Amino acid sequence: MRIEPLGDSALLVRVVESFDAEESLDAVLRASRQLELAKIPGVIELAPAYTTIGVFLDSARCPPFDELRTGIGRALECDSAPAASHATAPTIEVPVCYESEFAPDLDEVARHTELSPEEIIRRHSAESYRVSCVGFTPGFPYLSGLPPELATPRRASPRKEIPAGAVAIGGTQTGIYPRRSPGGWNIIGRTPLRLFDVDRNPPALFRAGDRVRFRRISRLDFDAFAK
Amino acid sequence: MNALIRSAGFLTSVQDLGRIGYRQAGVSLGGALDAHALRVANALVGNEDNAGGLEVTLGKLRFSFEDDRLIAWCGGEFSVRIADENLPAGHAALVAKDDEVTITAPNAGGRAWLAISGGIDVPIVLGSRSTDLRGNFGGHEGRALRDGDVLSLLEEGRFETADQPNRRFQTAASWGASATWATIAHENAVLRIVRGTDWERFTSEAQRSLVTSAFTVTTDSDRMGARLDGPELKRVESGDLLSEAVAPGTLQIPPNGQPILLLGDCQTIGGYPKIAHVITVDLPTAAQLWPGDTVRFHEVSLAEAQALLREREKDFALFRAGVALHLR
Numbered sequence: 108m109r110i111e112p113l114g115d116s117a118l119l120v121r122v123v124e125s126f127d128a129e130e131s132l133d134a135v136l137r138a139s140r141q142l143e144l145a146k147i148p149g150v151i152e153l154a155p156a157y158t159t160i161g162v163f164l165d166s167a168r169c170p171p172f173d174e175l176r177t178g179i180g181r182a183l184e185c186d187s188a189p190a191a192s193h194a195t196a197p198t199i200e201v202p203v204c205y206e207s208e209f210a211p212d213l214d215e216v217a218r219h220t221e222l223s224p225e226e227i228i229r230r231h232s233a234e235s236y237r238v239s240c241v242g243f244t245p246g247f248p249y250l251s252g253l254p255p256e257l258a259t260p261r262r263a264s265p266r267k268e269i270p271a272g273a274v275a276i277g278g279t280q281t282g283i284y285p286r287r288s289p290g291g292w293n294i295i296g297r298t299p300l301r302l303f304d305v306d307r308n309p310p311a312l313f314r315a316g317d318r319v320r321f322r323r324i325s326r327l328d329f330d331a332f333a334k
Numbered sequence: 335m336n337a338l339i340r341s342a343g344f345l346t347s348v349q350d351l352g353r354i355g356y357r358q359a360g361v362s363l364g365g366a367l368d369a370h371a372l373r374v375a376n377a378l379v380g381n382e383d384n385a386g387g388l389e390v391t392l393g394k395l396r397f398s399f400e401d402d403r404l405i406a407w408c409g410g411e412f413s414v415r416i417a418d419e420n421l422p423a424g425h426a427a428l429v430a431k432d433d434e435v436t437i438t439a440p441n442a443g444g445r446a447w448l449a450i451s452g453g454i455d456v457p458i459v460l461g462s463r464s465t466d467l468r469g470n471f472g473g474h475e476g477r478a479l480r481d482g483d484v485l486s487l488l489e490e491g492r493f494e495t496a497d498q499p500n501r502r503f504q505t506a507a508s509w510g511a512s513a514t515w516a517t518i519a520h521e522n523a524v525l526r527i528v529r530g531t532d533w534e535r536f537t538s539e540a541q542r543s544l545v546t547s548a549f550t551v552t553t554d555s556d557r558m559g560a561r562l563d564g565p566e567l568k569r570v571e572s573g574d575l576l577s578e579a580v581a582p583g584t585l586q587i588p589p590n591g592q593p594i595l596l597l598g599d600c601q602t603i604g605g606y607p608k609i610a611h612v613i614t615v616d617l618p619t620a621a622q623l624w625p626g627d628t629v630r631f632h633e634v635s636l637a638e639a640q641a642l643l644r645e646r647e648k649d650f651a652l653f654r655a656g657v658a659l660h661l662r
Contacts, residue, residue, distance in 0.1 A: 114611030115639035154357040161579020242603035311359035
């Protein structure tokens with residue numbers, strides 16, 4: 108574990124050296140919970156992502172970094188937080204309509220992967236994924252676990268507008284656009300689920316560590332669900 | 335009682351000190367791009383630091399109140415008038431019911447923060463009154479103000495001033511914030527930086543260029559970040575990095591080698607290498623950068639950055655105590 112300054116009002120805790128969606132993600136989430144429970148004075152919020160945790164500080168109090176380093180180190184040594192594991196992570200089922208109207212890049216993914224669109228859909232919806240982190244836009248889940256043969260590079264020029272609910276492949280990851288936004292990932296389907304809603308608590312449907320499965324639905328089901 | 339927006343100007347939004355606690359859901363800090371300026375303006379009118387105020391971009395704002403209110407503002411080189419009286423930055427003044435307040439386009443800088451006694455009463459969304467202009471939530475209906483908007487104001491504490499007992503300042507109060515806090519605009523801005531976690535990933539030439547060259551702010555800049563144009567800052571090796579936390583002030587370098595200086599609405603995580611971070615006390619200067627402006631960077635130690643921040647916070651506490659002696 109290493110603790111580095113992220114400017115003068117935040118720290119970056121490097122919990123593990125390399126990323127995998129099981130042990131190392133569990134280690135980061137566990138460390139994040141330990142830091143949360145420790146309620147270190149001056150720490151106002153945490154931002155875990157992949158192998159690191161951003162620790163944001165109250166700049167008005169400006170606690171000395173040496174003290175914080177000690178506090179963080181001590182919090183991570185204590186065993187108070189239960190270990191997160193696949194056993195405890197909830198699985199969220201995401202209905203996805205893969206029909207061509209919602210899948211403008213399915214043919215491109217087919218060209219790149221040399222698989223038929225039908226085979227891509229089958230493999231994409233058969234797999235179980237894990238949320239590595241939530242970011243980019245509010246509620247956007249970065250999902251690990253894409254079958255390697257489905258990996259497709261991001262588009263050379265990003266789209267100016269991607270609709271809310273678009274399910275997409277970007278490199279070795281898959282993800283879902285929570286709201287209309289620009290983006291460079293390859294769109295292969297759409298979910299009627301609302302991923303982010305400020306009137307909900309918590310506002311984001313996904314948290315880092317959650318498990319996700321895609322369930323293929325028809326256009327009729329999509330419309331019924333969206334109502 | 336309400337504020338009546340006669341003319342909403344180029345881009346005016348309701349902001350407080352930002353949204354804390356939702357980074358894990360991908361929600362940015364947001365809030366006033368210069369949180370210190372809003373805090374000073376709020377203190378001047380007797381508000382809490384975090385009261386909702388207006389972030390005014392490029393001015394051209396006109397409004398009035400349905401009752402008497404104190405206002406104060408800090409930021410770029412704007413000219414603010416209450417009816418026919420000039421209101422200098424960093425001073426409080428009373429705006430009588432129906433008097434019109436006008437903010438003109440700035441001579442330098444681009445943004446100003448205006449506090450109204452009582453504060454703006456918009457719903458608190460995810461712990462904040464700030465407008466998330468991309469997410470379309472918070473603030474007034476999740477959007478920038480429009481002509482004709484009516485903003486509800488919270489009840490203010492009934493202020494009297496020690497020197498003018500019945501609250502009628504006819505002109506601005508003689509006391510105010512120091513000039514360096516009130517007016518923040520630099521023709522040739524110098525931002526102090528500390529090294530970023532990815533400093534070593536850059537060539538020594540890039541490291542040198544960062545602190546010796548002038549960079550120009552491009553038109554592709556907004557509340558998320560200021561994109562800069564200058565010598566290409568090259569990495570020692572290429573290759574993708576895992577996304578990790580970023581913060582306002584982070585100076586990240588995308589593959590084209592041109593820095594992006596992240597501001598308050600920046601995304602919560604980013605995968606571009608972080609060559610440096612602008613220090614917290616210089617974020618007010620960063621918030622005034624406008625397309626065409628030039629900016630340079632000067633490296634300081636982390637200890638120095640934190641000492642400057644501690645000093646500013648000490649000064650602010652004294653300032654708040656001083657204002658309390660004037661407002662009763």
